[in-house]
Amino acid sequence: MKHENKKGTIQDINGPIVTIRLPGVQNGEQVRIGSLGLYGEVISLEGDEALAQIYESTEMVRPGEPVEGLGHPLSVELGPGLIGGIFDGVQRPLEEMFIKAGDQIPRGLSPLPLNREKLWHFVPSDNLEPNMPIIGGARLGVVQETETVEHRIVVPPTIEGELIELAPEGDYNLEETIAQVRDPRGQVHHLKLYHRWPVRKPRPYQGRDNGVEPLITGQRILDTFFPLLKGSKCAVPGPFGAGKTVVQHQVARWANADIVIYVGCGERGNELVDVLDNFPKLKDPYSGRPLMDRTLLIANTSNMPVVAREASIYVGITIAEYYRDQGYDVVMLADSTSRWAEALREVSGRLGQMPVEEGYPAYLASRLAAFYERAGRVETMDCGKGSVTLIGAVSPPGGDFSEPVTSHTKEIIQTFWALSKELADARHYPAIDWVDSFSADVGTAAEWWHENIDRGWEKRRAQALAMLARDAELSRIVNLVGPEALSSAQRWILEGAALIKEGVLQQSALDPVDTFSSPHKQFMLLDLILTVYDEGATLIELGVPVQELAEMPILARLRRCKELYDSSQTDQLKAFRVEALNVFKAIHSEYAQRGEQTA
Missing domain, CATH: 2.40.50.100 (RNA polymerase II/Efflux pump adaptor protein, barrel-sandwich hybrid domain)
Known part of the structure; x- marks a missing residue:
């Protein structure tokens, strides 16, 4: 509600935290401080004195300068014109600011988020x-x-x-x-x-519902092995250089969502420049239109004010809830929540609050939980079902998943796509570790896969994961005593796991064919590789040397199927399957005849 603006003065300045005297101000109210008119938000109140966190640098601002209370909390404008826009952490339109001020944006410049002139x-x-x-x-x-x-x-x-x-x-x-x-x-x-709607207040809905279908990203290791439901919560933790940003870009580009909101929260400027440069040039694979026709970007780089970084997450989720309330499936990607948590840590330190784990404030876990809880599939007031799917990147220092942000996030979310520095160093992308990752949505996702793709999905997925787990055990033995210590059947397990890793799990974001894999293609590749493994295991029992099987030319082609056939070429993939099985049948016949002659 709009109130009459209140007047006051600055008392003290401590970086982005400013002490003000402003009679009648309310906790959470937005204020403008100083002659520059910098925007801020009241976070603590004692009588007529308040502490405000300021969204811009307070350099050259002095005590005694005027303060104005705006009568409303930090809010966003919600209406036509959001889609395709690029905003900063407090919803200032960056393109409009560039037109007005050029590359060097002056402090206090706050154009309206939405165009008032457009019809x-x-x-x-x-x-x-x-x-x-x-x-x-x-x-x-x-x-x-x-x-x-x-x-x-x-x-x-x-x-x-x-x-x-x-x-x-x-x-x-x-x-x-x-x-x-x-x-x-x-x-x-x-x-x-x-x-307008206050960003820290979740938007209401009629009722919360359970997710019923997976978010299809076109990335095989995500969709097939660790599925994420629409309306669910997911974390993508990983050390520097493991590929978190590329994974999020791929999800933003290929996810079968109606709206995509990408929040660059405290990330390096060059990474956000890549997003800002590339997204407007990309085409939406589902509509053929520019990707920005269903995408909104919020850019808040690491050199921008730390308090605006803290606000950017809430701005993004509030816009996501707004489109959810229109009956849309929305995906919000936050890159990264670790930088957001660092902003909380800096502000709490300046406030003199008692630090706990690694200097983070005691309320870190509750803030994370409250943020992620705004995801979900709901019954809207008048527009049917809508959902917000939250995918937050986490950047644990040194790749330590036991640090506070990662460990608290892991307790909250339902799907965990853990990135591995070892896989990234081995040039295995996406570097998602199939040992540390998990999904709590497999049961529901299986119903969708069985109904729409193939009833063997869950069984084949479990078989592949079991083979990868067995591969890890056998690899440790090989590292200790060499491959000669393994039986032929065990060595064939290693070969089958290598086929899964190279033919299914590895996927190039830069390959025009392999960058996206439809659910049908994903299952056909996995089923083909496991069928070839099963055929080979039968031949091993007949006495075929494992080395002979491993050197078959058809296996080299099998590894490359993912990039030889795109998602529309399922008939060609079926023909290759027939060809591969015929090769194994020929070997089977040959060794069966040898066995008869020997007998």
Whole structure:
């Protein structure tokens, strides 16, 4: 609610933490400080004195300068024009700021997040008439935001009552009234194409639901081995150089979600430059349109103010909830939550709060849990089912998964894609460790795979993981005493595991064919490799030397199937399967005849 602005003065400055005297200010309220008008947020209150965290550098700001209370908490503008946008950590549009100020953005510059001049074609809902009751979240009409996204204009969640008037179909800017609602107290609310919502307050919904289908990313090790449901929570931990950012880019590009929100939280500038440069050039594989037609970027690099980094996560999740409330499946990628936690640590240190594990504040675990809990699949107020899938990268120092951010995150999330420096050093990408990773969604995902792809999915997945686990045990024996200590059957297990690693688990993000693998292709590759392994195991029992099998040319081609056939060439993949099995049948016949002659 809008209040009359309050006036006060700066008392003390400690980096991004500023002590102010501002009578009547409320905890959580946004303020503007100093002659530059820097934005901040009240985080502690004692009488008329308050502590505010400032989203920009406070250099050259002095005690005694004016402070203004804005009467509302840190909020975001939600309406048409978000998709395709690039914002900073407090929803300032970076392109607009560049136009106004160039490369060096001055402090205090705060253009409006959404364009007030652009006209949007509004089509009202057919089922709404004057004098009928209406609730928060009800759909007023639609605006075609991009070629891909139909933006559903909803009543703000805090407003309900009687619909007095609904604008006819036509072109409107964001400041024009498109509906009027009289609440039970008699107050008339003039609704526009956009509204504001506080970022630290989850948006309401009718009820929470369980996920029913996996998020298809096109990455075999994710979809087949460690599936993630739409509306679920996932962490991608890994040390520097293990490929966290590439994994997130691949998910952002190929996920079968309606909306993708990428939050670069405290990451290196060159990584975010890659995102900002490449995403606008990419095509959406599902619509053929530019990828930015369903993507929104929030960029907050490591050299930007630490407090804005802390806010960026909440800005991203609030926008994600807004599109969820329109009935969309939204994926939000946060890169990385470790940098967000470091921002919490710095602010708590300046506040003099008691540090606990590795200097992090005592409330780290509860903040992480509250953030991840905003993911989920829900029944919206008026737009059916919608979901927010949260994927947070974690950057543990030295790859130590026992450090606080990783360990607390691991207790909260349902899917864990652990990246390995050893695999990355061996050029095995994506470097996701099949030993440390897990998914709690396999049971539900199996129902989808059995219904839509093949009923053998769960059995084949379990067989492959068991073979990889056995491979780890046998590899330790080989390292100690050499391969001669193994039987032929054991050496064939090593060969089968190598086929799975190279033919299924490895996947190049840069290969035009292999960068994406459909669920059908994923299962066909896994099933083919395991069938070849089973055929080979039968031949081993007949007495075929394992070396002869390992040197078969068909195995070299099998390793390359993933990049020889794209997801549409399933018929060619089936033909290769027949060819490979015929080779094994020929060897089987040959050795069976030898056995008969010997007998």
